[in-house]
Structures are given as C-alpha cells and as structure tokens.
Amino acid sequence: MSGKKVIRDKRTVAQKRTDEKRGWVVNETPELRRSVDQEIQGKVDTNHPDSCRASMTLEQEEEAIARDIEIARTRVRVGEQIETREAGSRQAVQEAxxxxxxxxxxxxxxxxxxxxxxxxxxxxxxxxxxxxxxxxxxxxxxxxxxxxxxxxxxxxxxxxxxxxxxxxxxxxxxxxxxxRAAGTVIPIEKIENVNRGEVSIEGTVVQLWDPRSSAIQNVGLIEDESGRTKFTVWAKSEAPLVEEGDHIVLRTVAKNWYDGRCSVAVTSWSRIEFPERGQWWSE
Structure with missing residues (x-):
C-alpha cells in the first residue's frame, strides 16, 4: 500500500461546469518561477565565452577556436601598426x-x-x-x-x-x-631698459583698483626691492585672481607705455605663479 496521500476533487461534472460558467475555476497548475540566484547564474552561463561550445560539434568548435586566434593576431598586428606609425610621426617631427x-x-x-x-x-x-x-x-x-x-x-x-x-x-x-634674456625674472626697475616686448617680474601686490571695464580682471601695483609698476590682468587671459598682499611671479607679460611710464599686462601668453601658496607657513 502506498504511503502517499492523494487528494481528489470530489466535485461532480455538473458542479465543475457550473463553476466554470460562473468564473470560479482557478488554474490548478502552479506557476514555476526562477529565483534571483537562478536568474543571475543563467545570465553568467549565457554570456560565458564557452557557453555555446558545449552544444557544438567538433568541427564547429575548431572553427570557433581558429576564429578567436585570428582575431587575437589581428589585434596584435593593428597595435604594432599604430605603434610604428606613432614612432614614425615622432621621428618626423623631431627631424623637422x-x-x-x-x-x-x-x-x-x-x-x-x-x-x-x-x-x-x-x-x-x-x-x-x-x-x-x-x-x-x-x-x-x-x-x-x-x-x-x-x-x-x-x-x-x-x-x-x-x-x-x-x-x-x-x-x-x-x-x-x-x-635680461626672455623668461628670466628681472628687477622691476629694469623693465624699461629691456629691448623686447615681453618680460618676467616678481613682487608683491601692494594695491588693487576696481576695473573700469569688464574686459579687465585685475589692475593694480606690483612692487619689489627695486621699484614698482602698474600691472593689468585681462579677462581673456583666464589667469587666476590676485589679492593685495599676494607674492606673485608674472611670466612673459607684455610691456605697455602710457604718458612716458612703462607698465605690464597679463595676456593669454602670460602666466601668474604664486610661490608662497600651499606652503605650511602661509596657512
């Protein structure tokens, strides 16, 4: 005698038909759903390079392996061509x-x-x-x-x-x-005597004025031990803002003359450096 308990539907045929007409019949077949772990494992198995090879014939598997080898060779060959071309370009530029x-x-x-x-x-x-x-x-x-x-x-x-x-x-x-060579920081008092249009100076910002034009970012006076001069920072230069008391180096600034006085201007070719910023004693 079997130990399994069998549950039977004791409704008559007429009752079942009546229930179906009234919409009371429930699908007795259970819906089987995969768990989250099963879905993740299925995606991993599907995307694995060797997942499809399990069902391949020997001939198909050999073709797939040959194709992978050819792809790897092509990548190496293309990489070597790019590296050779880049090396040739560098050499051509250097020779020029x-x-x-x-x-x-x-x-x-x-x-x-x-x-x-x-x-x-x-x-x-x-x-x-x-x-x-x-x-x-x-x-x-x-x-x-x-x-x-x-x-x-x-x-x-x-x-x-x-x-x-x-x-x-x-x-x-x-x-x-x-x-007085280009790029060498010179004393401010020697600006007028330099026979070129650009100079580099170093000093302290002793005074700033309100710009009269939106095209000017900063305007003020810079001073070192030898003297002082006016400097202008144009907005198009995209240089950092300076404040009174900042010790700065103005690299490759343009010389300007007005009413017999020489001043400097920070242009897009210039650079402003802050030697003392970021040092522990200035924090």
Whole structure:
C-alpha cells in the first residue's frame, strides 16, 4: 500500500461546469518561477565565452577556436601598426624641428658667426689658462643667473674671449645678456631698459583698483626691492585672481607705455605663479 496521500476533487461534472460558467475555476497548475540566484547564474552561463561550445560539434568548435586566434593576431598586428606609425610621426617631427633649427642657425650665422652649426666649439680655440679662467667665471655667474647652466654660460664667455674681448668685458656682456634674456625674472626697475616686448617680474601686490571695464580682471601695483609698476590682468587671459598682499611671479607679460611710464599686462601668453601658496607657513 502506498504511503502517499492523494487528494481528489470530489466535485461532480455538473458542479465543475457550473463553476466554470460562473468564473470560479482557478488554474490548478502552479506557476514555476526562477529565483534571483537562478536568474543571475543563467545570465553568467549565457554570456560565458564557452557557453555555446558545449552544444557544438567538433568541427564547429575548431572553427570557433581558429576564429578567436585570428582575431587575437589581428589585434596584435593593428597595435604594432599604430605603434610604428606613432614612432614614425615622432621621428618626423623631431627631424623637422632639427632642420628648422639648422636653417635658423645658418641665417643667424650671418650676424653671429658662432651660431653656425658647422662652427667648432669656441672653447676648443682657447688656451688652457684662458679656458680655466672662463670656467671659473662661469661658475661664479651661475650663482647669480637663475635658470642658466654653467656649460651655457662658459660657451657664451668663450665666444667673446675667442673674438678678442677681455675676460672682464666678456663677463659684463654675458651677465647683461642672460640677466635680461626672455623668461628670466628681472628687477622691476629694469623693465624699461629691456629691448623686447615681453618680460618676467616678481613682487608683491601692494594695491588693487576696481576695473573700469569688464574686459579687465585685475589692475593694480606690483612692487619689489627695486621699484614698482602698474600691472593689468585681462579677462581673456583666464589667469587666476590676485589679492593685495599676494607674492606673485608674472611670466612673459607684455610691456605697455602710457604718458612716458612703462607698465605690464597679463595676456593669454602670460602666466601668474604664486610661490608662497600651499606652503605650511602661509596657512
């Protein structure tokens, strides 16, 4: 005898038909729904690279493997082509720059013979005592000139000594040239004497005024130990705002003249630096 309990529907056929007509019949077949874990596992199994290979024939599986190998080879080949093309572009740009530099030096050689790329290093033309003096003076100037290496300074000195200048005159000329060179921070009092349209200065903002135009972001006075000058920050420069008391460096600012006075302006080519911002003693 079976131990299972069987539940039978004891309604008559007539009762079942009556219930169906009245809409009282309930679907007795239970709805089977997957659990969340089963749905997640199904998606994982479906998206797995090897999920479809279980039902493949041996021939289909070999074709799929060959296709994957070919795709991998193609990716490697394309990557190598891109890398080769990028390397070729970098080399072409570098060669173009070198050629442009050589052409510029050739033109400059008509004014300064030491700019000729085929010219020997002037230090090779000096005697041992002259070269020793040049190197000693270059080491001394390196401490006074910010951003210039001893090798660059010694070459400039050797050029002048090879041209017959006295070492004292050569030192003065090289110092004046490099001290006022583009990008070198100069004292404010020397702005008027620099023979170029852009300079770099450093100082403290001692006063700010209300701009008279929306095109001006800041206008005020900057001062260092040698003097002070007016500076203007144009809005199009997108430079950071400055405040009174800020110690700033104005890089590559344009010189302006008005009523015999020289001032500077921050343009889109300029840069404002704040050396003391972010330091623990200024917090």
């Amino acid at each position: 720059r070198q050629q442009a530099r050589a052409r510029f030096d050739e033109r400059a050689a008509s004014v300064d013979r030491w700019r000729d790329p085929d010219k020997d290093d002037p230090r090779a033309l000096l005697s041992q005592s002259e070269l020793a003096t040049v190197n000693r003076q270059a080491a001394r100037l390196e401490e006074q000139l910010d951003g210039w290496t001893r090798a660059a300074i010694s070459r400039r000195l050797a050029e002048r000594v090879a041209d017959g200048r006295e070492i004292t005159d050569a030192v003065v000329d090289v110092y004046d040239e490099l001290d």
